[in-house]
Amino acid sequence: MLKQAYDPARFRDLGHQLVDQLADYLKQAQAGQAMNVLPYPDPDAERHFWQRHWAEGTDANLPALWQTVLDRSHHLHHPHYVGHQVSVPAMEPVLTSMLTALLNNGMAVYEMGPVASALEQLIMREVGLGLGYGDSCEGIMTSGGTLANLTALLCARKHIPAADVWQTGTDQQYCLFVSAQAHYCVDRAVRIMGWGADGIIKVPVDEQFRMRTDLLPEMIATARAEGKIAIAVVGSACSTATGSYDDLAAIAEVAQAQGLWFHVDGAHGAAAAFSEQFGPLVAGIELADSVTLDFHKMMTVPALATGLVFKEGRTSYRTFAQEASYLWAEQEEPEWFNFGKRTFECTKRMVSVQVYSLLYTYGFKVVKELVDKTYQLARDFAALINKEPDFELAIEPQANIVCFRYQTAGVSGEKRDTLNRRIREAVLRQEQFYLVQTQLPQGLFLRTTLMHPFTEIKHLKRLLDQIRQLGETLLYEPSLHNV
Numbered sequence: 001m002l003k004q005a006y007d008p009a010r011f012r013d014l015g016h017q018l019v020d021q022l023a024d025y026l027k028q029a030q031a032g033q034a035m036n037v038l039p040y041p042d043p044d045a046e047r048h049f050w051q052r053h054w055a056e057g058t059d060a061n062l063p064a065l066w067q068t069v070l071d072r073s074h075h076l077h078h079p080h081y082v083g084h085q086v087s088v089p090a091m092e093p094v095l096t097s098m099l100t101a102l103l104n105n106g107m108a109v110y111e112m113g114p115v116a117s118a119l120e121q122l123i124m125r126e127v128g129l130g131l132g133y134g135d136s137c138e139g140i141m142t143s144g145g146t147l148a149n150l151t152a153l154l155c156a157r158k159h160i161p162a163a164d165v166w167q168t169g170t171d172q173q174y175c176l177f178v179s180a181q182a183h184y185c186v187d188r189a190v191r192i193m194g195w196g197a198d199g200i201i202k203v204p205v206d207e208q209f210r211m212r213t214d215l216l217p218e219m220i221a222t223a224r225a226e227g228k229i230a231i232a233v234v235g236s237a238c239s240t241a242t243g244s245y246d247d248l249a250a251i252a253e254v255a256q257a258q259g260l261w262f263h264v265d266g267a268h269g270a271a272a273a274f275s276e277q278f279g280p281l282v283a284g285i286e287l288a289d290s291v292t293l294d295f296h297k298m299m300t301v302p303a304l305a306t307g308l309v310f311k312e313g314r315t316s317y318r319t320f321a322q323e324a325s326y327l328w329a330e331q332e333e334p335e336w337f338n339f340g341k342r343t344f345e346c347t348k349r350m351v352s353v354q355v356y357s358l359l360y361t362y363g364f365k366v367v368k369e370l371v372d373k374t375y376q377l378a379r380d381f382a383a384l385i386n387k388e389p390d391f392e393l394a395i396e397p398q399a400n401i402v403c404f405r406y407q408t409a410g411v412s413g414e415k416r417d418t419l420n421r422r423i424r425e426a427v428l429r430q431e432q433f434y435l436v437q438t439q440l441p442q443g444l445f446l447r448t449t450l451m452h453p454f455t456e457i458k459h460l461k462r463l464l465d466q467i468r469q470l471g472e473t474l475l476y477e478p479s480l481h482n483v
């Protein structure tokens, strides 16, 4: 068995078959006609399918297995994929991921991954410079924006002199400030750090769902008066639900005046920095102490691939001050090449090589093109929605996220929420489009994130037609009127 599992001739043969299969798949998915975007069996049906598959035993036909996985998966390369903020992967990082998976250079220490370590350093500096940082910036790559935000906040905590929780533990109450619309992972990070519910102070938002920075100084003063130790302010660039960009320059000013760490959660939208047209959305990002940015969102790299950049690279070495004598001698020695000192992960995938394959081919211009295309499409889609009396836009989009709802005379409040929820379910079941929903203060909205470089306004017109049809039908279901 082991001989077969490592046989180069078999690898060559199967590898060619796989690439052929994927190229055919890609062509079909992008054309978007012959397949549904999301085959949607119920979770239990899918589980039973695989239980049967396993129980039936194997004829070891890998191409058949691959085809089954392709057929039953969610097709992000379909232009009707307008759901969550996951990239539609470009071919360079995808192909390179086969190379790096085979090499499997583990990366915690330089010796385990020389190429990936050097490229990680190079790319994160280029990203930092692209955001407007000076020469002392440095960064790391990690597994997802959630972990990057936690890492940044651990570093922030270390930065405040009163707070050496890492060494001594604490019975004090720490806190940070973040908009009420921030991604839930900031809340989670606070609780993981042991600050509890009182450790996250949610700043109200304005009608564009941006942090009310005018309230910040007083909220900080209040927290301090209550005996809390303020650590950081987290800006969203952009928020997840509506794609709203906080005023980063305004937050920076307050954070600096108050001696707080300023972290930007730019997992989705920091990529706007690479576009001249949409760059102003992140004005002030270069004033942040740290920025999270997902390569697997607006930068066409498959998950997980996230960058965390520090304005002052040296601060990043403080995060995990801990001895691991079998890996390195001195933890706080700023050795740029031993990435395990600065990341949560020990073993890590060679993600930098995938990112490099993209940047080597196109430079950051490919990011600019995707941002320009999808952010503009969101504006066009919003204009279309504004023209339709039976649709309502939540807010004018700032990023490529559009929230809207179906509305019709005599249906409001809870009934309208239920109607839109049922529409979303029905869209899912019809398998022609994939979109999501979000709860905003004024009710439930349908939500699209336009991630696909080839989604056009004609596809979105089709989506509105489908929703209208469903809305008109579901409106007359008696159960709607019993809610």
Ligand SMILES: *Cc1c(COP(=O)(O)O)cnc(C)c1O
Residues within 6 Å of the ligand: 085, 143, 144, 145, 146, 147, 183, 185, 236, 237, 238, 239, 240, 265, 266, 267, 268, 269, 294, 306
């Ligand atoms: C997606 C997202 C996250 C979470 O990142 P993962 O890579 O999914 O862990 C955090 N914050 C924002 C603003 C996001 O858009």
